[in-house]
Amino acid sequence: MAAMNTANGMCGLVWINGVNFKNLREAGNAYGPWADIVPNSVNFDFESTAIKYDKGVPTEGYEFPYNTAQxxxxxxxxxxxxxxxxxxxxxxxxxxxxxxxxxxxxxxxxxxxxxxxxxxxxxxxxxxxxxxxxxxxxxxxxxxxxxxxxxxxxxxxxxxxxxxxxxxxxxxxxxxxxxxxxxxxxxxxxxxxxxxxxxxxxxxxxxxxxxxxxxxxxxxxxxIANTNYVAIPINAQSRAASMAVGNFIGSLEAMFTRNEPEGWGALQSYNPKVPHIEGAGWNTAFNYLENHVSPAYPSVEKLAEFRLxxxxxxxxxxxxxxxxxxxxxx
Structure with a gap:
């Protein structure tokens, strides 16, 4: 990232985790915090160690959960x-x-x-x-x-x-x-x-x-789980638009689509204990997808509860x- 280029970057949102996030943060090239304040942040437990830390690096609102592996x-x-x-x-x-x-x-x-x-x-x-x-x-x-x-x-x-x-x-x-x-x-x-x-x-x-x-x-x-995220570069041209896209990624509808086995089949890191998720039947829907793949699969509730x-x-x-x-x- 060019020195002093803080406003006219070519990228508004990056898919990231691990050492790449560590380097982005240490260089001062990540915008935030934003991830824990956008509307769909309520779908996640930002105090879960699987989200709070990205391979041991505190996320501190600079990364928004995308997919996870467990x-x-x-x-x-x-x-x-x-x-x-x-x-x-x-x-x-x-x-x-x-x-x-x-x-x-x-x-x-x-x-x-x-x-x-x-x-x-x-x-x-x-x-x-x-x-x-x-x-x-x-x-x-x-x-x-x-x-x-x-x-x-x-x-x-x-x-x-x-x-x-x-x-x-x-x-x-x-x-x-x-x-x-x-x-x-x-x-x-x-x-x-x-x-x-x-x-x-x-x-x-x-x-x-x-x-x-x-x-x-x-x-x-x-x-143990390994979450990947999206982050906003400090020089994103429209940070508001970047946050809007990040917020969409965290919507239940978008997560369900990414979880569908006919598409990506990616495990999601949402919090199944949130009342608006549990009460609306989303856990049943996500579990249906996984059981459709195999009844050997653990439930989304169990995966989330014991995720490290x-x-x-x-x-x-x-x-x-x-x-x-x-x-x-x-």
């Missing part, structure tokens, strides 16, 4: 018997679930996802680690205080993970495809993925039994490195 656990075991918290996962593994779960090495996105879910449960999320880890003595001290419980948990469950038939030791597959293959072969019963539709697709393909469900952890801590925001990338990098040090190679 992680889920996938269970193909006995109906209604799935573990609903990280502690229940541990108890299940130590008993009837021994050898029935595997997660990938953290070099795989879903392996990192599982480890970060444990981190959220035992150390905390963006509401605890409120600023980047790098060059921050207070956050470094907090990380060093809280992270050992995570490595202890992961080492505690290591003997109960799926074991390599050749060596008898726990294995950490290199890809999620390898983890899925174990589940398709009925060697494991539990998986996690950043795709709420994955279980339904695999049921349709005959890879998983019909009673398989995708679900969120309800007891501890929830499941991502940590800042500096924590993700450190968590992955420390997993190799304290768990993977320990």
């Amino acid at each position: 992680s889920v656990f996938i269970w193909s075991g006995a109906p209604e018997a799935q573990p609903l918290s990280v502690n229940e996962i541990k108890r299940w593994l130590e008993n009837e679930g021994k050898g029935k779960f595997a997660y990938a090495n953290v070099t795989d996105f879903t392996g990192s996802l599982f480890v970060r879910t444990i981190f959220h449960a035992l150390a905390g999320g963006a509401e605890v680690f409120t600023s980047p880890l790098t060059a921050n003595a207070a956050m470094e001290a907090r990380y060093m205080q809280k992270s050992p419980a995570v490595w202890q948990f992961l080492n505690d469950i290591k003997p109960y993970l799926y074991q390599d038939p050749a060596t008898g030791g726990a294995i950490y597959p290199q890809t999620h495809a390898e983890v899925q293959q174990l589940m398709w072969s009925n060697l494991t019963l539990l998986d996690c993925a950043y795709d709420v539709n994955l279980a339904g697709r695999q049921i349709d393909l005959g890879n998983l039994p019909p009673h398989t469900v995708a679900y969120v952890l309800e007891g501890q801590p929830g499941t 925001g991502e940590l800042h990338s500096t924590y993700v990098e450190r968590i992955e490195a420390d997993w190799h040090t304290f768990v993977g190679f320990a």
Whole structure:
């Protein structure tokens, strides 16, 4: 963005999240706050960590939610018997679930996802680690205080993970495809993925039994989500028009259209507990769309209630490195 060009930019609204938003804000090139004051902001919970923080960066009204992705656990075991918290996962593994779960090495996105879910449960999320880890003595001290419980948990469950038939030791597959293959072969019963539709697709393909469900952890801590947003550049020529478009994006009608499986099929981050949404039957409509895709899909109410925001990338990098040090190679 050209220096001092604050009025005649070529772009009125940008689709953005993560490091791009961080850079836009730090450079002073984002207009706002506006997102939490336009009329359709009432359709969202701006205090939810999945909206309040964009990968650990406070949004502070400079970003308006667009679509979201949310992680889920996938269970193909006995109906209604799935573990609903990280502690229940541990108890299940130590008993009837021994050898029935595997997660990938953290070099795989879903392996990192599982480890970060444990981190959220035992150390905390963006509401605890409120600023980047790098060059921050207070956050470094907090990380060093809280992270050992995570490595202890992961080492505690290591003997109960799926074991390599050749060596008898726990294995950490290199890809999620390898983890899925174990589940398709009925060697494991539990998986996690950043795709709420994955279980339904695999049921349709005959890879998983019909009673398989995708679900969120309800007891501890929830499941991690990744929201994307729209933002207004500081040099937007008509900020009022940009806000009007952003406000339209947040309308229930626009969100429903984006959620339709025949179109985008994108998960929406609206707040299903808002009275004007709940009372008008919108949750029923959104759930109809998802159940039309697959009955294995969790309800929009459950997804929203247990949705967690991502940590800042500096924590993700450190968590992955420390997993190799304290768990993977320990």
